[in-house]
Amino acid sequence: MKPAPFDYERPASVAQACRILSEADGGATVIAGGQTLMPLLNLRMSQPFILVDIGRIAALQGVSRVGDGTRVGPMTRQADALDDPLLAAHLPALVTALGHVGHHQTRNRGTVGGSVALGEPAAEMPATAVALGAVLDLTSVRGTRKVPADAFYIGPYMTALEPDELLTAVTYPDWPEGHLVLFREVARRPGDFALVGMVGAAVVENGIVTRAGLAWFGMGPTPIRMRQLEAALVGAALSGLDAHALAALGVADSAPFDDHHASAEYRRTVGRRILARALREAFALKETA
Numbered sequence: 001m002k003p004a005p006f007d008y009e010r011p012a013s014v015a016q017a018c019r020i021l022s023e024a025d026g027g028a029t030v031i032a033g034g035q036t037l038m039p040l041l042n043l044r045m046s047q048p049f050i051l052v053d054i055g056r057i058a059a060l061q062g063v064s065r066v067g068d069g070t071r072v073g074p075m076t077r078q079a080d081a082l083d084d085p086l087l088a089a090h091l092p093a094l095v096t097a098l099g100h101v102g103h104h105q106t107r108n109r110g111t112v113g114g115s116v117a118l119g120e121p122a123a124e125m126p127a128t129a130v131a132l133g134a135v136l137d138l139t140s141v142r143g144t145r146k147v148p149a150d151a152f153y154i155g156p157y158m159t160a161l162e163p164d165e166l167l168t169a170v171t172y173p174d175w176p177e178g179h180l181v182l183f184r185e186v187a188r189r190p191g192d193f194a195l196v197g198m199v200g201a202a203v204v205e206n207g208i209v210t211r212a213g214l215a216w217f218g219m220g221p222t223p224i225r226m227r228q229l230e231a232a233l234v235g236a237a238l239s240g241l242d243a244h245a246l247a248a249l250g251v252a253d254s255a256p257f258d259d260h261h262a263s264a265e266y267r268r269t270v271g272r273r274i275l276a277r278a279l280r281e282a283f284a285l286k287e288t289a
């Protein structure tokens with residue numbers, strides 16, 4: 001099938017892109033890497049009057065240090081982010097998760113911001129943004145507002161992004177050097193969306209967990225932050241941690257459902273096991289159950 005006819009705009013600045021989005025009154029759609037949008041256009045599940053290609057806007061490209069965080073321009077290609085030295089140094093959890101986003105070919109076109117903006121519940125990048133405490137810049141002709149990632153995701157593919165807003169930055173706070181990375185995903189094949197996955201980071205000082213950020217993907221209608229598990233971890237001594245009990249707490253914060261890929265029960269069982277393994281490995285805990 002071919003897309004329905006549309007006008008094509010390729011603005012050179014954020015201001016110009018926002019003006020087009022504002023004047024289109026909901027009839028325009030942004031295209032970044034097109035890895036999700038192109039099939040939707042071809043299937044006519046998306047029928048914008050105007051396609052706004054943000055690929056030429058320099059301000060949306062690349063990775064930089066900002067204060068005590070790292071800013072990822074939304075148009076940064078996933079393949080470039082995978083090789084980025086700043087991300088390797090400051091956000092190893094993001095790099096680990098990116099390695100599981102699609103395939104080499106899709107990462108050459110797909111962008112970090114496209115994945116964050118889309119809000120696919122089983123995708124790695126939205127959950128990583130939630131787990132690491134990222135803040136999203138949403139820009140329109142009215143200005144820029146900052147939204148924490150865990151307030152951005154409302155439902156499956158539903159986000160706080162208004163039709164005239166552009167995601168203009170994803171800023172991840174610093175996690176101290178040497179922090180622990182937790183990542184596990186179960187998918188039918190490498191490069192497929194996860195059936196169940198978890199991602200996060202933790203800091204241990206003198207045998208005490210001082211900071212933790214963890215989120216599920218594929219375990220509910222949005223990425224889900226494991227608030228109960230985070231609360232149980234922070235302030236706890238490593239010697240007293242029970243991976244099995246902690247994993248049950250993590251699952252308590254999930255909301256999996258049945259679909260044609262897997263049942264909710266499968267997701268809960270597998271989720272508990274991968275989370276327990278990730279905790280055991282990260283914190284070097286003994287096998288208990």
Ligand SMILES: Cc1cc2nc3c(=O)[nH]c(=O)nc-3n(C[C@@H](O)[C@H](O)[C@H](O)COP(=O)(O)OP(=O)(O)OC[C@H]3O[C@@H](n4cnc5c(N)ncnc54)[C@H](O)[C@@H]3O)c2cc1C
Pocket residue numbers: 029030031032033034035036037038054074075100101102103106107109110111112113114115117118120122123124125161165166167168191192193194
């Ligand atoms: C075979 C295949 C396998 C894949 N496997 C995975 C996988 O395992 N995990 C995974 O996470 N993804 C996977 N994907 C999707 C991934 O490749 C896409 O990159 C991602 O979902 C969307 O990024 P994009 O840059 O291509 O965005 P696009 O397709 O261009 O846009 C996606 C949506 O986000 C909006 N958007 C994009 N950028 C902005 C912005 N800056 N501001 C506002 N709105 C914006 C668009 O309007 C659109 O609605 C797969 C894709 C394919 C084709």
